Amino acid sequence: MTNKERFIEIYKTYIKRPGSEKLLEYLLSPHSDFFEAPASARFHGNYDGGLLDHSLNVYDCLKDYLQRERVKSTYGMNYSEETIAIVSLLHDLCKINCYKKGTRNVKKDGQWIQVPNYEFDDQMPYGHGEKSVYMISGYMRLTREEAFAIRYHMGFASVEDARNVGKAFEMFPLAFALSTADMEATYFIEGKKDE
Structure with missing residues (x-):
């Protein structure tokens, strides 16, 4: 099975x-590069399909985190499979159609050469997490915690x-859990691609 x-x-x-069917329809349409886009310009997931890989990594990390006994019993973090899938798979929709392929010059063995890279070009500069919320909300309702x-x-x-x-983490434990999963995926699973 492919990613x-x-x-x-x-x-x-x-x-x-x-509304979820319409959102998936958009993600699969020619108007979205979600399945081909990188997750970043130069760091984690900076390759074709990196955003998809990152979203699945965050899903796996969040599922693992929420399975911890302390998280369930002491912290009371018990979320539906739907909520887990929504927040992890869709948290970075803000990156759709933001990365353009380009080149940059690097010095290798004393010679300047051009290497492929991505340039960030956001045509809807609405922030990061808030832009993802905005985009999802155009298709389906989110709970306040989501x-x-x-x-x-x-x-x-x-x-x-x-x-x-800090206040958001206190009020909405799922925000802390998703942030933890995002950092785990970013820094431990994906890391920076070797140049």
């Missing part, structure tokens, strides 16, 4: 909310006021 097939299977199995989880999935790594991030 695209796996994504679609998880999506169709768990996400049943009104919206805050996606909005604050960058955690303290964002440029957001740290007080807001």
Whole structure:
């Protein structure tokens, strides 16, 4: 099974909310590069299909995190399969159609050569997590906790006021869990691609 097939299977199995079919239709359409886009310009997932890989990695990391006994019993984090799939698979929709292929010059063995790269070109600069919430909300309703989880999935790594991030984590534990899964996928599973 390809990663695209796996994504679609998880999506169709768990996400049943009104409007979800239209959102998946958009993701699969020529108007979206979700399945081909990189996850970043130069760091984790900076290759064709990196955004898809990253979304699935975050899904797996979030599922694992939420299975911990302490997380379930002490912290009371018990979320539906639908909520888990929505926040993890869709948290980075903000990256759709934002990366353009280009080249850059690098010095190798004393010679300058051109290497392929991605350039970030966001035609809808609405922020990061908030843009993903905005895009999803155009198709289907999110619960308040889902919206805050996606909005604050960058955690303290964002440029957001740290007080807001901390307050969001206190009020909506799913935001902390998604941020943890996102960081695990980004820094431990994916890392920076060798140049």
